[in-house]
Amino acid sequence: MKLVVEDICKSFGEKQVLKNIHYTFEQGKIYGLLGRNGAGKTTFFNCLNKDIPVEQGKFQIGEESLREVTIEDIGYVLSTPQVPEFLTGREFLKFFVDINKDKIKDLKSLDAYFDFMQIAPEDRDKLLKDYSHGMKNKMQMLINIIANPNILLLDEPLTSLDVVVAEEMKQMLRQIKKDHIIIFSTHIMDLALSLCDEIVVLSNGELQDVHKDSIDEKELKENIMTILKGEKDYAK
Amino acid sequence: MLNSFWVSFQLKNTYRVNSIIYALKQIPLIKKILPDDLYQNTGIKILGNIISGLIELYTIFIGKLLYVATMIFGMVYVYENQMDQANLFIHIFTFLTFAGALLNTYMFNPTNDKYYAMFIMRMDAKKYTLSNYMYALAKVVIGFMPWTILFGLLVHAPLYVCLLFPFFIASCKILMSSYYLLVYQKKKKIRDENHPVKAIWLVLFLFLLLAYALPYVQIAITPMIFLVLAIVTILLSLLGLRYIKNYNLYREIYKEILTETNMKVASYDNKDVVKESVLKQIDVDQSVTSNKEGYRYFNDLFMKRHNKILLKSSKKIAVFALFCILGVIAVSLVNEPMKVTINQAMLQILPIFVFGMYMINRGQTITQAMFMNCDHSMLTYAFYRSPKVIVLLFKERLKSIILINLLPASVIAVGLPLILYVTGGTSNTIEYAILFFSIIAMSIFFSVHYLVLYYLLQPYNEQSEMKSATYSIANVGTYMVCYYMLKLQLPTLTFGAVLVIFSILYCVISLFLAYRLAPKTFKIRS
Numbered sequence: 001m002k003l004v005v006e007d008i009c010k011s012f013g014e015k016q017v018l019k020n021i022h023y024t025f026e027q028g029k030i031y032g033l034l035g036r037n038g039a040g041k042t043t044f045f046n047c048l049n050k051d052i053p054v055e056q057g058k059f060q061i062g063e064e065s066l067r068e069v070t071i072e073d074i075g076y077v078l079s080t081p082q083v084p085e086f087l088t089g090r091e092f093l094k095f096f097v098d099i100n101k102d103k104i105k106d107l108k109s110l111d112a113y114f115d116f117m118q119i120a121p122e123d124r125d126k127l128l129k130d131y132s133h134g135m136k137n138k139m140q141m142l143i144n145i146i147a148n149p150n151i152l153l154l155d156e157p158l159t160s161l162d163v164v165v166a167e168e169m170k171q172m173l174r175q176i177k178k179d180h181i182i183i184f185s186t187h188i189m190d191l192a193l194s195l196c197d198e199i200v201v202l203s204n205g206e207l208q209d210v211h212k213d214s215i216d217e218k219e220l221k222e223n224i225m226t227i228l229k230g231e232k233d234y235a236k
Numbered sequence: 237m238l239n240s241f242w243v244s245f246q247l248k249n250t251y252r253v254n255s256i257i258y259a260l261k262q263i264p265l266i267k268k269i270l271p272d273d274l275y276q277n278t279g280i281k282i283l284g285n286i287i288s289g290l291i292e293l294y295t296i297f298i299g300k301l302l303y304v305a306t307m308i309f310g311m312v313y314v315y316e317n318q319m320d321q322a323n324l325f326i327h328i329f330t331f332l333t334f335a336g337a338l339l340n341t342y343m344f345n346p347t348n349d350k351y352y353a354m355f356i357m358r359m360d361a362k363k364y365t366l367s368n369y370m371y372a373l374a375k376v377v378i379g380f381m382p383w384t385i386l387f388g389l390l391v392h393a394p395l396y397v398c399l400l401f402p403f404f405i406a407s408c409k410i411l412m413s414s415y416y417l418l419v420y421q422k423k424k425k426i427r428d429e430n431h432p433v434k435a436i437w438l439v440l441f442l443f444l445l446l447a448y449a450l451p452y453v454q455i456a457i458t459p460m461i462f463l464v465l466a467i468v469t470i471l472l473s474l475l476g477l478r479y480i481k482n483y484n485l486y487r488e489i490y491k492e493i494l495t496e497t498n499m500k501v502a503s504y505d506n507k508d509v510v511k512e513s514v515l516k517q518i519d520v521d522q523s524v525t526s527n528k529e530g531y532r533y534f535n536d537l538f539m540k541r542h543n544k545i546l547l548k549s550s551k552k553i554a555v556f557a558l559f560c561i562l563g564v565i566a567v568s569l570v571n572e573p574m575k576v577t578i579n580q581a582m583l584q585i586l587p588i589f590v591f592g593m594y595m596i597n598r599g600q601t602i603t604q605a606m607f608m609n610c611d612h613s614m615l616t617y618a619f620y621r622s623p624k625v626i627v628l629l630f631k632e633r634l635k636s637i638i639l640i641n642l643l644p645a646s647v648i649a650v651g652l653p654l655i656l657y658v659t660g661g662t663s664n665t666i667e668y669a670i671l672f673f674s675i676i677a678m679s680i681f682f683s684v685h686y687l688v689l690y691y692l693l694q695p696y697n698e699q700s701e702m703k704s705a706t707y708s709i710a711n712v713g714t715y716m717v718c719y720y721m722l723k724l725q726l727p728t729l730t731f732g733a734v735l736v737i738f739s740i741l742y743c744v745i746s747l748f749l750a751y752r753l754a755p756k757t758f759k760i761r762s
Binding site: 099 | 515518520529530531533534537538541542609610612613614616617618619621622762
């Protein structure tokens with residue numbers, strides 16, 4: 001399965017944020033989407049998630065024959081976790097499982113999901129408004145994974161987590177990557193290098209591939225910096 | 237010192253001018269003609285400065301005018317002819333000054349400008365406090381002077397009393413401030429002026445009592461007593477001033493007073509406060525459960541967890557309405573003339589109930605809680621935004637809200653015809669039915685109205701700020717129409733019939749619109 005991005009354009013007023021973006025993302029890989037603050041990473045995700053309309057281009061998905069990406073294809077984890085504060089963790093999960101019963105493959109018990117996400121038994125029946133930032137984040141991630149979407153968009157999800165939770169999340173992402181196309185946006189280079197299989201840099205409204213394998217880390221970082229600073233185009 | 241004052245004054249002024257410009261930008265039509273680089277625009281800066289100057293003048297003179305005119309001068313006439321007006325004036329003024337000194341010292345008032353100057357801009361706390369304190373005292377003396385003279389002479393108080401009063405007020409404030417400073421130095425205890433403790437309230441009440449009750453028993457302060465009191469206070473306050481001038485713990489004190497929570501409350505931008513208070517509306521009782529499924533489960537838990545603002549409050553209103561109805565019935569049973577009046581009133585009273593039903597409807601509170609505690613986060617999930625789900629949840633919510641509001645409404649709807657019957661009835665039996673149905677119709681109307689407005693105009697943005705002028709206008713419009721009804725006196729029969737028909741039509745049309753349009757309009761504003 002692959003996600004094909006074709007000729008995507010998006011502007012805000014005069015400013016062109018995404019310029020004719022072409023790219024193909026493949027299943028089984030974690031893509032690190034690097035970019036400076038304000039480069040358009042979130043805009044790219046929002047376009048893909050159909051939160052905002054694009055001016056031109058399309059997003060398609062499929063094995064051989066491609067079809068338009070639908071909302072069901074996408075799980076979108078936001079940088080600030082959003083959960084309904086008046087429910088307990090268990091209630092939110094039950095609600096979500098209820099409404100997605102026929103879509104979820106190999107349905108597990110609620111506690112099995114909590115175990116998978118390493119949410120402690122004593123926290124499962126607390127109101128979400130009393131959850132810490134990290135726990136809300138886990139909850140949001142869990143909801144997005146259960147529905148088993150083809151594409152998983154993660155917008156700076158690890159930036160504000162403590163080291164232990166961040167490490168747990170990384171493990172979990174590696175565990176599930178074979179069934180998904182995972183795109184992970186961040187502006188922290190080391191995080192991208194340690195977790196992701198492919199590095200894609202968004203700079204000046206364009207997506208550029210950076211190959212990881214052939215060169216050593218120092219050179220790789222320099223290449224990425226060059227693109228980020230927008231000094232010159234880095235040829236593949 | 238002067239320099240320090242000037243810097244802080246400019247800082248405060250800049251902040252105020254920017255707030256004024258920000259406020260201007262919030263007005264629907266005006267914001268369109270204002271340029272984007274507003275904060276650089278000299279013309280608007282000048283306008284802002286003029287408004288800011290007017291506000292400063294207002295704080296110096298107008299507030300004090302209102303205070304002296306209503307709380308003191310006006311009250312003198314309440315005791316008309318009972319005793320000497322001048323003595324009354326002096327008496328009330330003196331005790332209110334004591335109360336005022338207790339309540340408002342300026343020095344211990346947590347305000348933003350202090351926070352910005354001392355902590356963000358790191359100005360010298362002592363210099364800042366002293367120079368601004370002097371300015372505040374000068375404002376007291378200058379601001380009161382015209383009014384003590386004007387109103388004092390009007391009640392024939394001696395001129396020296398009129399001239400002394402502003403200084404007396406300032407002295408009382410100085411003494412109070414130095415006392416609090418001393419307490420802090422000795423015991424490290426501080427008072428928060430905006431949250432007085434019970435003891436302070438008690439003393440305050442005592443002063444008010446002395447101010448307004450003593451004249452009833454023919455006791456009041458004479459000019460001579462005041463003269464002695466004022467001279468002693470003013471002399472003592474000179475000592476106080478010296479103490480304040482040599483005091484060194486200002487920074488420490490303000491660290492305690494200008495806490496984050498205080499600053500939030502004082503902030504012009506109170507969205508965090510609103511957010512927090514709405515979050516508090518969630519009942520922490522986790523024993524609440526629901527045996528429904530899916531979206532019904534979701535909605536059921538929302539309603540139950542918001543019991544405090546929903547069912548519980550609507551029960552309270554129902555009980556209150558019940559007592560009122562029983563009270564009216566009781567009165568009409570024992571008092572024959574009242575009985576006739578009430579009976580006639582029942583056939584004219586319906587327009588007033590439009591306002592009444594408006595007041596007791598929980599619609600606006602509920603939709604606010606819906607957004608802040610639920611939709612704000614849920615709308616970020618794609619499944620929640622699908623048209624089918626939006627309409628499904630809309631229906632569920634509508635059912636719940638109508639039911640919750642119907643509880644007090646049905647008490648009133650039964651109560652009104654009952655009162656009509658008990659007080660002598662009416663020849664036209666259809667009027668009983670009209671009373672009943674129009675109350676029920678109004679209750680359903682308001683429930684539908686608020687929810688449809690919320691779904692069609694969804695006024696909040698990602699930061700939970702209300703961003704829709706249309707929504708505000710619709711709300712104000714609703715209020716004005718209902719308020720206008722208070723002044724109407726129309727026969728129950730025709731008015732009620734029109735009301736029922738209107739409500740039904742409105743519900744049908746707005747529900748049709750909501751089902752059609754809500755999938756498009758119900759989203760977080762960008």
